[in-house]
Amino acid sequence: MADPLTELKTRWQTISDLRHAAAVLHWDQSTYMPPGGAAARGQQLGTLTRLAHEHLVDPRLGGLLDQLERNGGACLPGSADAALVRAARREFDRAVKVPARFVAALSAHTSALYDTWTRARPADDFGAVRAGLERSLDLSRELAGYFPGYDHPADPLIDYADHGMTTAALRTLFGALRAQLVPLVETITSQPPPDDACLRQEFPVDQQRVFGQALIRKFGFDFQHGRQDESPHPFMTSFATGDVRITTRFQLHELGDGLFSTLHEAGHALYERGVNPAYDRSPLAGGVSAGVHESQSRLWENVVGRSRAFWEQAYPELQTVFPDQLGPVTLETFYRAINRVERSLIRTEADELTYNLHVMIRFDLELAMLEGTLAVGDLPHAWRERYRTDLGIVPGNDRDGVLQDVHWFSGTIGGGFQGYTLGNILGSQFFQAACAAHPAIPAAIAGGRFEPLHGWLADNVYTHGCRYTPTELVEQATGHPLDIAPYLGYLETKFGELYTL
């Protein structure tokens, strides 16, 4: 009989292998699978997911955790093994508290609703998803109900993605951020917008790809341990620390879309690739939370990838790749184009500054639905009103309004959006700490060298995987709890200079 820690680790390897096998099948489904493979692929993914769940909720696993927790001395407090037991316990409890029949019902419902949504969105038909959304709301409340003791029904849903976060804490945080952002956007958008026509010329996709790959290779993306492929919806996926892949959607007449999405997904990939390989196939593998993950994608995409210093070095190279298109365009014009702030309707296309306002609208609306103060039927109206007050712009249809994001139509209502803004905040906080530790980082970036930044992130964030909670990780890496000051300082400096505020 193996000792309980070894047995726990061995059992977790099976769970991990099943999940990563499912991730490979997902990746293939999104990149290369012929259309005729769809039906069987759904069944195969269903089986792998079910088996992973069955292995996770195996009572023997719970018994091992009980044993390991009883023997206080089995794992040295503060050790990686103690963290492993804690992380396994958290996943186990979450899995066993929710009845299998509920998991199946939620999964069946969200699959069907997603399918309906893919048709309802282009048809601008909120009516087609309304009943499904009402059912999603009921199921989201029911899911929260399996974790009694919360202050707000969104709390367990948020905690799942961003452990340690609560509705109350986020309301305070987002409120403070919003109080600063709204007037900033106000001032900026009262000025004439920069011309970004230079980004919407014809840019052959092969050259876009080659240029983007050269950039992320410099960031530290390792094509011996990763790939870039194309898919309609860009994503990052990891099958092990040794095989971390990104996908991109390139558009012939939109340079920014493929380029910044490449940098964004590469940021996610650097994180997964940088986790201590000793944690592979254990509960400590992978990124620790949605917010910390998003901090890395947004840091590389925006803090680095939309900075003046970065493009001082990279823009001449981009001009060499696209001499006809960008030869006549100055660095200043390009830099202002990629940082153009505007009141717009679509979150995923929003600039760095207004992006958070889009997120907060969704966050507040989902809280209101969970509280019962907003009925699903009133959601389109509430959406338009919030866009009017927060962004000064109103969608003329639901396609570019409440139907635009997949989240509510493919999962729970609650827990899916806060990570984006947490990521923006944390990205700046990590970057500030990195620069404090290595003041040469900004100069290195301006020289096209990213190793100092990448090295600090690898040592202070990436390598830890799930060894620390997000709260512990942020405090250890930056010396402070989560704080909006670095992010606000970053935005004010950057956009103050751009718009001479």
Place this chain on the structure above:
Amino acid sequence: MADPLTELKTRWQTISDLRHAAAVLHWDQSTYMPPGGAAARGQQLGTLTRLAHEHLVDPRLGGLLDQLERNGGACLPGSADAALVRAARREFDRAVKVPARFVAALSAHTSALYDTWTRARPADDFGAVRAGLERSLDLSRELAGYFPGYDHPADPLIDYADHGMTTAALRTLFGALRAQLVPLVETITSQPPPDDACLRQEFPVDQQRVFGQALIRKFGFDFQHGRQDESPHPFMTSFATGDVRITTRFQLHELGDGLFSTLHEAGHALYERGVNPAYDRSPLAGGVSAGVHESQSRLWENVVGRSRAFWEQAYPELQTVFPDQLGPVTLETFYRAINRVERSLIRTEADELTYNLHVMIRFDLELAMLEGTLAVGDLPHAWRERYRTDLGIVPGNDRDGVLQDVHWFSGTIGGGFQGYTLGNILGSQFFQAACAAHPAIPAAIAGGRFEPLHGWLADNVYTHGCRYTPTELVEQATGHPLDIAPYLGYLETKFGELYTL
């Protein structure tokens, strides 16, 4: 409680999904996986294989089979369900008769030996694999020993790949074939060989791919339900009847390699794609035996793809794709080049006629090793002697001799080779039956229309999957038991004309 047949089918879906998930991971490993993913991929495949095995040997599955067999009336004799129970029983028995610790030992041994072989072959170092091969021989005998009652230890190994075949039957069959082939090769190779230099010009790979895809599309390969990718070793893989893929290795200076391997793998794919989709995820899914599978790849590659009628239509198209290279080359020269017969060393590069001699050498040598009349240490010498007597040519090293094929270094000794020659024999037998049913088939092929042939194969071979045993299938489809006469007739007619014998 579900009825036993439904429960059997449901349980088999899990086994099938796990195997197909493993197939997707294999496909990715061979096509797109970055090198850094190899270690984790091995673990993931190990887990999926282990879980599929565990589900297969579940005693509950055996209990269901017992129940279904006891109730003689549960499945109508001759029905698809009765065939399903029979096929499930065969797989279950094979799995439970072999202890799990033996399966693990064999798998670990062959993985390690394969790894050694990948280095030993280029280094021409038989000594490096000798001990491993001795162990493989012991394990092959041990595996046979779990199926007592055989006449020859190769019987259970052969039966696994080609159900219904025995060593004795194959010896008779191959002996008769060899008696005809050896003098035929003798006569042909005494004539001056055709010039095949036209195949070894520079042929840009993209154009090779486009031309090959156009051909197999005409055969019936459906890119909505399949793909073609590149890999170092070409193969076909199926994840469901709706997703059947092939891989190819193209060589810039060798037109034949990529072209005929495309047709070959497409033949395998047409078979898998053509199985009744109602059999998906059941024991009746997929091709029925190695020999019948190979009959389809060799039929499309050789009987169709190396025929004069075929190229009368296709060669002008090929000349259009490669005008500089093939514009000056006549159809006759090209046709003779792709059918050049020569005494050569490498099986996979051998022509249609000598190919079987390569196979029979291996078949006889593995029987001798299993019988104990040939020691592993004497294998390289025996190999050279058999090449001298059968093909009149002796390899100057083991790299192009006994080390050339992966089979003995990645699996059992025995059971791996007979399917190739069975495929050649059956390919002609099926083709003759198809032409007897539809005498217009040869004219259709000469006109570039393959539907009549594909349709007959689909109706008489493909759709049945594993519903009938290979023996039953051949008799039903052709009206005769396995017979070498059609194959010999085909070879004599074709090569008689080519070499004016």
